[in-house]
Amino acid sequence: VTQSRLLSGRFRLESLTCHWTPGNRGGLCSLPDCWGTPSSHKGDVEAFLLACPSLSTTRNELTISTERFLQDKPQLEEIVRQCLVLSPVQFWLDCSTMPAVISAEQS
DSSP, X not given: OHHHHHHHTXXXXXXXXXXXXXXXXXXXXOSTTTTTSTTOOBOOHHHHHHTXXXXXXXXHHHXXXXXXXXXXXXXXXXXXXXXXXXXXXXXXXXXXXXHHHHXXXXX
């Protein structure tokens, strides 16, 4: 359900809730390391997945986990790299429609 909402733009990130949240009309990220700080940013899906300082620890853990997974699967390494260069947001949300993944599946 969360993935579907993120893909459709209906996940209740601040960029959506700013329409009915009087205290945050700018749609800025309200997580602790962001709200009211110099690193404050728009609370959208791209920032949520790629840049939000409040989520950096989780993002680092995900990167480490992905690298460990790929160590035993060198054939996937290039596909993952291509996808991350093309569109990191698309990769993390749903890589099944990315050209490199489709080509790998067909061969």
